[in-house]
Amino acid sequence: MGVVCVFACPVPEGKSGQQVVDGLQKQVEMMGATKSGNFLVDCETYQSNPQNVTQTPQQCVVNILHNSEHPASCFSVTESGQILVSDLLFEDLMSKLTMAKAGRESFYSQRKGFKIESRGQRYEVGDFIIKIGSVSLASNFRGILIEVEYCPCVILNECWNMMKELLQSMVGNSAETPPPVLKHKPDTVYTPSDTILQYLDHFNNFRKAVSAPPPSR
Amino acid sequence: MDPSMVQQTFKAAPLTTEFFLQGSVMENSLETLVNRLKGLCDNADYQQESFQDHEMVFHIKNTSVPTPLVFRVRHSLVQTECWSLRYLGHAEVGDKNRPTLVRSYIDCPTSENVAQFIGELGFRMDHEFVVKGFYFHKGRMKITVSKFYKMNQPGNTTNDTIETVCPSYLVELSVVTSSGQEAVGDDMKNFAEQLKPLVTLEKTDHRKIQLAQT
Numbered sequence: 001m002g003v004v005c006v007f008a009c010p011v012p013e014g015k016s017g018q019q020v021v022d023g024l025q026k027q028v029e030m031m032g033a034t035k036s037g038n039f040l041v042d043c044e045t046y047q048s049n050p051q052n053v054t055q056t057p058q059q060c061v062v063n064i065l066h067n068s069e070h071p072a073s074c075f076s077v078t079e080s081g082q083i084l085v086s087d088l089l090f091e092d093l094m095s096k097l098t099m100a101k102a103g104r105e106s107f108y109s110q111r112k113g114f115k116i117e118s119r120g121q122r123y124e125v126g127d128f129i130i131k132i133g134s135v136s137l138a139s140n141f142r143g144i145l146i147e148v149e150y151c152p153c154v155i156l157n158e159c160w161n162m163m164k165e166l167l168q169s170m171v172g173n174s175a176e177t178p179p180p181v182l183k184h185k186p187d188t189v190y191t192p193s194d195t196i197l198q199y200l201d202h203f204n205n206f207r208k209a210v211s212a213p214p215p216s217r
Numbered sequence: 218m219d220p221s222m223v224q225q226t227f228k229a230a231p232l233t234t235e236f237f238l239q240g241s242v243m244e245n246s247l248e249t250l251v252n253r254l255k256g257l258c259d260n261a262d263y264q265q266e267s268f269q270d271h272e273m274v275f276h277i278k279n280t281s282v283p284t285p286l287v288f289r290v291r292h293s294l295v296q297t298e299c300w301s302l303r304y305l306g307h308a309e310v311g312d313k314n315r316p317t318l319v320r321s322y323i324d325c326p327t328s329e330n331v332a333q334f335i336g337e338l339g340f341r342m343d344h345e346f347v348v349k350g351f352y353f354h355k356g357r358m359k360i361t362v363s364k365f366y367k368m369n370q371p372g373n374t375t376n377d378t379i380e381t382v383c384p385s386y387l388v389e390l391s392v393v394t395s396s397g398q399e400a401v402g403d404d405m406k407n408f409a410e411q412l413k414p415l416v417t418l419e420k421t422d423h424r425k426i427q428l429a430q431t
Contacts, residue, residue, distance in 0.1 A: 084334040089325040093304055104282035
């Protein structure tokens with residue numbers, strides 16, 4: 001486990017998402033990267049039914065994410081950014097909150113059409129792990145996310161310049177500065193939760209952009 | 218193992234059903250019982266494992282039905298990095314042929330911010346207590362012998378601020394497994410027989426206790 005940076009890769013007009021993904025895959029293979037399986041990061045969203053939860057009048061939103069890099073864990077994030085790392089059993093606890101029982105309406109319900117995921121090929125090259133993921137929201141293609149992990153280091157500031165070089169060759173100038181989610185902790189130990197917060201940030205952006213017409217496939 | 222395989226195995230057979238029997242002993246019989254358990258259980262060669270947990274009980278309430286949904290946050294006072302979030306269903310007594318009580322049981326290890334997290338979900342703390350005791354296992358059966366303490370200062374679990382609720386120890390024999398594994402009840406019944414007459418483990422009807430209190 002090292003430092004991970006996730007960036008969105010723009011899809012230029014006139015090109016399909018698949019073409020861009022193919023191009024990126026060719027590029028990392030040229031670097032000498034070897035394929036090491038597939039990866040998946042997924043996110044489902046639940047919202048409280050404020051009329052049912054007496055203690056909190058305003059609506060609460062919880063995002064539940066999984067990362068195939070940590071297959072036995074479940075990450076839950078509230079709107080304030082509080083992140084709970086737990087066993088997969090947390091989903092069973094969540095189902096207690098979404099279940100209507102004995103005349104009681106459910107406390108939470110799942111937001112329909114909000115399931116979003118990034119899946120694709122995982123590569124290894126030297127000390128780096130590179131993942132090229134296609135993002136789909138309710139099965140519709142929305143964009144491309146590139147994840148680069150530098151394994152031997154856990155402090156962002158100490159390896160950012162090296163990561164920047166690799167990232168810029170793939171996503172261009174958007175990798176000029178570290179991901180916004182990591183800005184407040186350049187010198188602290190990186191944790192898997194930070195990866196999840198980066199993905200969630202991107203997922204929220206993709207969801208916001210949903211009103212715009214989707215890029216052609 | 219392939220990551221998707223891990224998730225699938227996990228989801229196929231979630232261990233969320235607890236078969237259990239309960240009993241109690243007075244403080245002066247504790248030593249005899251613990252010695253007997255040491256002899257019967259798997260961890261006989263080692264010193265018995267003890268535990269000290271702080272449990273916080275959280276309620277989430279609904280306007281339509283007054284009974285709250287209850288989640289429990291457990292925090293080990295010995296290994297302070299261990300936190301878990303639990304859900305315990307109602308204990309079902311079932312018919313006479315069923316050897317044990319059954320309830321749904323979800324015990325999910327979490328990071329240390331679990332209390333704040335469920336607070337944001339809308340849960341509020343109802344009460345808290347400290348439980349101390351010993352832990353044994355035999356195969357997949359777990360035996361706990363534990364004593365409950367009430368906390369005189371909210372949030373303070375130090376020894377000089379807690380006092381015992383009653384002088385007896387609760388003895389629980391339990392197996393957590395996937396639903397439908399009724400056969401495990403017979404093993405438990407046999408094991409409970411071996412502990413007689415030091416302690417009688419039986420199907421305690423929780424509803425009767427609640428009725429007696431009101």
